[in-house]
Amino acid sequence: MEEGRMSCLHLLTFHRELLVSRLRSIQCILDNLLASGYFCEEDIEIVQQANTKADQVRKILDLLRFKGEEACEYFLFVIYKVYDAYIDLQPWLKEINYSPSTEVTRIEVVNTDPISRYSEKMRHEMSRDSNFIMSYGECEETRLEELYIDTQMEMLNERNESLGFLHSLDQLLGDQREAMFNPQGEIIYVMGDAGMGKSILLQKLQNLWSKKELQTDAIFFFNFRCRMFSMLKSSDPISLRELLFRHNCFPDYDPDNEVFEYILRCPEKVIFTFDGFDEIQADVGVMNVLEVASPEHRANPLQLLISLLTGKLLQGSQKVLTARTGIEVQSRVIRKKVVLRGFSPNHLRTYLHLHFKEQEHRELVWNQLEASPHLCGLCSTPLFCWIIFKSFWHLHMFHDSFCLPETLVALTDIFLLLTEVFLSHQALPAPSLLKKSMRCTFETFKAGLKPLRAFARLALLAMEKGSLICDKAEMTACGLNQEDITLGFVRPCYDPSGSSTTFEFLHVTLQSFLAAFALVLDEQSAPSSILKFFTKVNKRRAFCMPLDFCCSNSKKPSDNDRFNAIEHLQFINLFLCGLLSKLHTGLLEQLLPPVMVKKKQALLMSYLSTLVKSHLKGLPGYPSEEGKKVHVMPNFLWILRCVFETRSKDIAQMTAKGISANLIKLGYCNVYSGDCTAINFVLQHRKKLLGLDMDNNKISDYGVKQLRPSFCKMTVVRLCVNQISDNSVEILAEELCKYKVVEVLGLYFNHITDVGAKRVAQIIEECPKLRVLKIGKNQITGIGGRYLANAIQKSSSIFEVGMWGNSIKDEGAEAFAQALRNHPSLTNLSLSANGITSKGGRMLAEALKDNSVLRILWLVENELTHDAVPSLVELIRADTGLIHLWLINNQFSVEGIRNFAEALVHNTKLKEICVKGNQLSEEEENEFVSEKRLRFY
Numbered sequence: 017m018e019e020g021r022m023s024c025l026h027l028l029t030f031h032r033e034l035l036v037s038r039l040r041s042i043q044c045i046l047d048n049l050l051a052s053g054y055f056c057e058e059d060i061e062i063v064q065q066a067n068t069k070a071d072q073v074r075k076i077l078d079l080l081r082f083k084g085e086e087a088c089e090y091f092l093f094v095i096y097k098v099y100d101a102y103i104d105l106q107p108w109l110k111e112i113n114y115s116p117s118t119e120v121t122r123i124e125v126v127n128t129d130p131i132s133r134y135s136e137k138m139r140h141e142m143s144r145d146s147n148f149i150m151s152y153g154e155c156e157e158t159r160l161e162e163l164y165i166d167t168q169m170e171m172l173n174e175r176n177e178s179l180g181f182l183h184s185l186d187q188l189l190g191d192q193r194e195a196m197f198n199p200q201g202e203i204i205y206v207m208g209d210a211g212m213g214k215s216i217l218l219q220k221l222q223n224l225w226s227k228k229e230l231q232t233d234a235i236f237f238f239n240f241r242c243r244m245f246s247m248l249k250s251s252d253p254i255s256l257r258e259l260l261f262r263h264n265c266f267p268d269y270d271p272d273n274e275v276f277e278y279i280l281r282c283p284e285k286v287i288f289t290f291d292g293f294d295e296i297q298a299d300v301g302v303m304n305v306l307e308v309a310s311p312e313h314r315a316n317p318l319q320l321l322i323s324l325l326t327g328k329l330l331q332g333s334q335k336v337l338t339a340r341t342g343i344e345v346q347s348r349v350i351r352k353k354v355v356l357r358g359f360s361p362n363h364l365r366t367y368l369h370l371h372f373k374e375q376e377h378r379e380l381v382w383n384q385l386e387a388s389p390h391l392c393g394l395c396s397t398p399l400f401c402w403i404i405f406k407s408f409w410h411l412h413m414f415h416d417s418f419c420l421p422e423t424l425v426a427l428t429d430i431f432l433l434l435t436e437v438f439l440s441h442q443a444l445p446a447p448s449l450l451k452k453s454m455r456c457t458f459e460t461f462k463a464g465l466k467p468l469r470a471f472a473r474l475a476l477l478a479m480e481k482g483s484l485i486c487d488k489a490e491m492t493a494c495g496l497n498q499e500d501i502t503l504g505f506v507r508p509c510y511d512p513s514g515s516s517t518t519f520e521f522l523h524v525t526l527q528s529f530l531a532a533f534a535l536v537l538d539e540q541s542a543p544s545s546i547l548k549f550f551t552k553v554n555k556r557r558a559f560c561m562p563l564d565f566c567c568s569n570s571k572k573p574s575d576n577d578r579f580n581a582i583e584h585l586q587f588i589n590l591f592l593c594g595l596l597s598k599l600h601t602g603l604l605e606q607l608l609p610p611v612m613v614k615k616k617q618a619l620l621m622s623y624l625s626t627l628v629k630s631h632l633k634g635l636p637g638y639p640s641e642e643g644k645k646v647h648v649m650p651n652f653l654w655i656l657r658c659v660f661e662t663r664s665k666d667i668a669q670m671t672a673k674g675i676s677a678n679l680i681k682l683g684y685c686n687v688y689s690g691d692c693t694a695i696n697f698v699l700q701h702r703k704k705l706l707g708l709d710m711d712n713n714k715i716s717d718y719g720v721k722q723l724r725p726s727f728c729k730m731t732v733v734r735l736c737v738n739q740i741s742d743n744s745v746e747i748l749a750e751e752l753c754k755y756k757v758v759e760v761l762g763l764y765f766n767h768i769t770d771v772g773a774k775r776v777a778q779i780i781e782e783c784p785k786l787r788v789l790k791i792g793k794n795q796i797t798g799i800g801g802r803y804l805a806n807a808i809q810k811s812s813s814i815f816e817v818g819m820w821g822n823s824i825k826d827e828g829a830e831a832f833a834q835a836l837r838n839h840p841s842l843t844n845l846s847l848s849a850n851g852i853t854s855k856g857g858r859m860l861a862e863a864l865k866d867n868s869v870l871r872i873l874w875l876v877e878n879e880l881t882h883d884a885v886p887s888l889v890e891l892i893r894a895d896t897g898l899i900h901l902w903l904i905n906n907q908f909s910v911e912g913i914r915n916f917a918e919a920l921v922h923n924t925k926l927k928e929i930c931v932k933g934n935q936l937s938e939e940e941e942n943e944f945v946s947e948k949r950l951r952f953y
């Protein structure tokens with residue numbers, strides 16, 4: 017504030033040192049001082065005679081002193097106005113509370129700095145290109161800011177464990193230490209399923225940067241679609257300069273090549289985004305990618321990409337790479353890993369508000385969503401949500417209804433509805449002239465059969481040649497005309513050859529759907545050709561193929577099978593099952609001969625049955641405490657999804673019967689809430705009990721609602737790390753207490769509070785077979801701890817309880833102490849990281865003296881000090897039956913540990929007391945080397 021009142025002249029004197037070290041783009045300052053008349057030609061010569069940049073700045077500052085206050089003020093104004101050229105000085109201007117006077121703003125400032133001009137040009141072009149979400153054909157575009165909302169962005173560590181959620185896009189680029197698991201890595205890796213919003217996220221990032229609303233000092237931003245690197249001819253090598261300037265943005269006023277030199281000199285000022293690595297990973301695998309080390313070197317475009325990503329070129333630049341889930345990149349090249357989890361219920365509400373402006377409409381739509389957890393589950397994927405909301409809107413506009421068809425339960429139904437919406441664009445006049453009509457699906461499809469058939473063929477042809485884009489000639493060859501293009505199935509896309517006549521499907525999932533439709537509509541080929549992608553997928557089951565460039569032992573795809581986008585093919589198969597389900601027979605019989613429909617349906621069902629049987633037989637099982645256990649692969653999930661799309665009870669029954677294991681492990685399989693409908697559909701037909709381990713997926717409360725009818729059969733319910741809240745626990749309590757078969761309940765790392773803990777306590781009390789409870793890393797306090805401990809006290813079956821990482825403190829510890837006194841069954845208890853002090857520790861130790869059952873006690877990372885030592889010593893001397901005592905990371909001193917060592921002499925059962933991470937120096941630890949049962953590692 018003091019400085020805010022200082023004259024500009026004083027400011028320049030006061031901060032002379034800073035200006036000398038940070039001011040660049042001297043020419044631009046000189047140009048403006050000359051043009052405004054503050055400097056004359058002679059002044060300019062004086063400055064230019066100085067040998068170093070620093071000396072030139074010194075000369076300018078000296079001259080300004082003579083020129084007076086006005087000149088100094090103008091000098092500051094130039095720095096303020098030409099933002100990008102003086103980006104390093106912007107924080108300083110903020111610090112000194114600089115704001116230009118009205119007089120100075122009347123004097124013109126011209127930007128003659130090539131670097132910042134280039135940056136300005138980039139910002140301008142990027143703002144123009146990122147302002148709209150392209151959708152619904154060429155004619156309908158929505159402003160990004162009107163429809164974009166941040167989704168759930170979860171940070172992961174190298175073992176794919178959660179590190180929490182990002183709160184804004186600024187944090188994506190920011191270098192908070194907790195999220196950055198490998199500072200040597202260069203890539204910010206954003207993963208997500210189809211339609212989760214990876215491309216839109218990059219678009220938002222670009223848009224924010226173009227408007228200077230992103231917290232970064234990067235002045236250049238290059239965005240690329242990864243597929244572009246495959247499309248550029250590998251026979252035409254290009255240089256880094258060509259890649260940046262020819263395929264992105266060209267610097268217009270740069271005779272001395274300053275821009276490129278600046279980029280090489282200051283790569284940290286550059287952000288790159290590369291969208292859709294999954295689309296080219298096969299190409300990267302096929303070629304033997306050598307990295308390029310020199311920026312001047314001309315190389316294959318893919319080599320350039322890999323070199324940029326690994327930091328061989330422009331090391332230190334910021335890089336965001338997106339890919340579909342399942343494409344693994346080695347941790348050594350990743351700096352930060354983020355996975356997009358889609359819309360939470362709150363996001364869904366916000367998105368609903370953006371789509372429907374009228375409260376009445378919102379309520380109508382919300383009511384329907386609430387009535388169908390499956391629909392809500394689908395809506396957690398932004399793309400599907402967009403389709404569903406668009407369909408609602410269409411039904412309202414054209415048919416005066418806000419009711420989605422009742423049959424809308426599977427993914428195929430949603431894409432059928434979208435297709436119907438697109439096809440009806442052709443049939444219907446403009447909404448304002450329209451008399452609202454009855455909806456007639458069959459008529460719409462029959463009337464639109466010609467373009468539908470043509471788009472379907474186009475989608476299939478493109479899929480078969482491994483491409484996600486098509487050109488005008490291919491479209492014409494399929495029989496499509498200009499009018500068809502405006503229906504909305506395709507949109508124009510970037511083409512490196514500069515032609516504006518290439519198109520891509522609105523979304524690749526839509527392309528898969530249409531490709532499946534082509535297989536169904538094809539009357540020329542043998543009916544068995546519908547199965548061709550099943551065969552392909554089964555051949556290439558290597559679903560999570562690691563990237564070649566950072567994984568030495570990866571299996572390379574063969575040359576003639578470049579297209580490894582296996583997920584697109586899985587989607588084709590899924591939609592095929594949906595289209596050929598009995599439910600759609602009526603529609604299909606309007607579009608092709610009924611005999612043909614029957615033949616294809618029978619063929620598919622028979623193939624699917626065989627596939628399910630052989631898959632289930634081939635699953636490796638191994639014995640476990642819960643009986644035979646199988647760990648299924650993501651492909652099993654795709655089979656379940658296909659079975660659900662067929663809606664065939666027979667196949668579901670067969671699948672349910674074919675599961676011979678007692679426990680199925682679906683951990684880390686990318687199960688999302690919508691999949692729970694498919695799992696439930698199959699389990700509905702199972703007679704025997706079954707354990708289901710679904711830890712580490714994306715089930716959420718919607719998924720749990722979907723599974724409700726299946727809990728009656730579940731002996732193992734593992735839902736750890738699945739973003740479930742107290743609402744889910746409510747359902748679990750209702751169902752599990754009704755059937756009382758549950759033995760293992762895993763709820764670790766979710767969003768459960770004391771409210772949920774109360775319901776879990778009910779489960780413990782009422783389910784006599786419950787042996788294992790894992791409820792660590794939730795938000796349970798002393799109150800919830802009490803509920804649980806009181807219930808455990810009454811249970812005679814509970815064997816293992818994991819409460820790690822809650823906050824039950826001494827209040828909870830007291831209740832657990834009570835429960836432990838003479839407990840008949842509890843053998844393993846973890847109360848680690850719960851904020852328990854010596855008071856709580858004392859109560860636990862004293863209670864345990866009367867307990868001969870507990871074998872393992874975890875009190876790691878609490879606040880136990882010397883005050884807890886006497887009670888713990890007594891416990892050790894009591895020789896109760898405790899085998900392992902974990903006291904790592906507490907606050908015991910060497911004296912306390914000495915007491916433990918002495919007490920151990922009187923104990924025959926304890927195998928170890930782990931005391932690493934207490935307040936002992938290395939020398940003090942050495943004192944205990946002879947007591948092998950005291951562990952410091």
Ligand SMILES: Nc1ncnc2c1ncn2[C@@H]1O[C@H](COP(=O)(O)OP(=O)(O)OP(=O)(O)O)[C@@H](O)[C@H]1O
Pocket residue numbers: 149151163164165166167208209210211212213214215216217292339340398399400402523524525
């Ligand atoms: N954050 C968001 N806010 C609003 N709408 C979104 C958001 N994310 C996605 N959408 C909607 O979903 C559509 C698909 O998103 P996008 O193309 O970004 O998905 P993607 O993850 O890149 O899919 P793919 O892996 O198949 O390329 C968008 O066109 C938009 O309509």
